[in-house]
Amino acid sequence: MSKLDKSKDLDLPASEREFLFEAIQQYAEDFLKQLPQQKAYVANSYNATDADAFFEINGDTKPINKILDVIKERVDGTGLNPASGGHLGYIPGGGIYTSSLGDYIAAVTNRYASVFYASPGAVRIENALISWAAKQVGYKQHFGGNITSGGSMANLIALYTAKTAKKIKCNNIATSVIYTTTQSHHSVYKALRLLGLDECVIRYIALDVDFKMNVGALKKTISQDKKNKLTPFLIIANAGSTDVGAVDDMPNIALIAEKENLWLHVDAAYGGFFVLTNYGKKTLKGLNLADSVVMDPHKSLFLPYGTGMVLVKKVQHLLEANSYEASYMQDTKHHNQEYSPTELSPEMSRNFRGLRMWLPLKLHGIKPFVDCLNEKIELTRYFCKELQKLGFELGNNPQLTVVIYRYKPKKGKAEIFNRNLLKRIQEDGRVFISSTEIHAVFWLRIAILSFRTHQKEIDILLSLLRKETQGR
Ligand SMILES: Cc1ncc(COP(=O)(O)O)c(C=O)c1O
Structure with missing residues (x-):
């Protein structure tokens, strides 16, 4: 090796590559295995903690296990979880695993x-x-x-x-x-x-x-x-x-x-x-x-x-x-x-x-993608049908898999009621929905698109909506 060659810390030998890869693969496996039990949204998770000082780049080095612990807690344990099938807000996709291997x-x-x-x-x-x-x-x-x-x-x-x-x-x-x-x-x-x-x-x-x-x-x-x-x-x-x-x-x-x-x-x-x-x-x-x-x-x-x-x-x-x-x-x-x-x-x-x-x-192949898309269309129809049984008003006749809806309570303002409803669903965190405003009307909004979203997630949302609106 020439004296000019300074790359040894960056150009790792096979044994170190394997060690790092194994730790990261284990992290990814644990993440995916625990995903069904994880929340789709962790509310109020943005407060700074000591762990955030760890984010700063100051020339210190850390071992991979420490780094992964912080990622788990302060990155993957905060905010929205777009990998979760419970993500029903904005436009979710899920993120198929084999794509990450391509990356x-x-x-x-x-x-x-x-x-x-x-x-x-x-x-x-x-x-x-x-x-x-x-x-x-x-x-x-x-x-x-x-x-x-x-x-x-x-x-x-x-x-x-x-x-x-x-x-x-x-x-x-x-x-x-x-x-x-x-x-x-x-x-x-x-x-x-x-x-x-x-x-x-x-x-x-x-x-x-x-x-x-x-x-x-x-x-x-x-x-x-x-x-x-x-x-x-x-x-x-x-x-x-x-x-x-x-x-x-x-x-x-x-x-x-x-x-x-x-x-x-x-x-x-x-x-x-x-x-x-x-x-x-x-x-x-x-x-x-x-x-x-x-x-x-x-x-x-x-x-x-x-x-x-x-x-x-x-x-x-x-x-x-x-x-x-x-x-x-x-x-x-x-x-x-x-x-x-x-x-x-x-x-x-x-x-x-x-x-x-x-x-x-x-x-x-292409078929599993087609099957998943068809499933989302069916889930949207199912959701609309069940939602109407609960007394919700639909704001659109969905052409694809996005639905806006709101509840008109017997007493009080619909907007305040629906804003509070949204907050409670987000605090529960098992599923995540978002909202929109059209022509000055506040609507709850669902986008059923993640490949991991199945009837189970839709039923969780329906049961929350039922609980929050019963007798109201
Ligand atoms: C219809 C439509 N167009 C454009 C965009 C922007 O895409 P991106 O967020 O990938 O930049 C979005 C994002 O949700 C969208 O729904």
């Missing part, structure tokens, strides 16, 4: 998945995933896409691809018009702001009873805007809104988009992978007509957090918005049998994130 291999081998030249195999795997998802959506050919860190980044990529394709620049931004509804996720508005598109005219189209974009109102508003010398260029629709799982009427919106030459973006971050089911194919009809679609494997494909996906009908648009040349990258130029992720997204160096999706699909 492990990708991190150990550290493949450079951004450029075909650097890792043709990794790029081919990511492109195979894009092709598979695009075909589920109904795109036939010439499509492109990118595996992102999540839905927010995927929406950002889709929206600046739309901006580039429609040539929105400083000189026309103020007269360009975007159409969406108040059901769109806030990551869409964040993306518009990041792109400067919040300086466009943004029209919030009226909602129908099922929280869908009112297509008649969309048509009328576009025509009015054109009369007023504005330039409509983008429609942002939802295929499974976060609030209520609303699915917009994509076939009719797409007809308008085509006639008026507008870009149609569909945010299907939550709802997208329901296309794998027969019910989803009907409900999400028209997804193939969108110019861009976002669908998140870390939602309706149950992956652990860290994987979103953007699909664009014409790969040329993605390329025009993203590809750059640099002299120091010249060696990579002639090795481009396939598109590289870096040509199709703003990212350069990044991990081989496709492996966490590809490995589970290869190991399990």
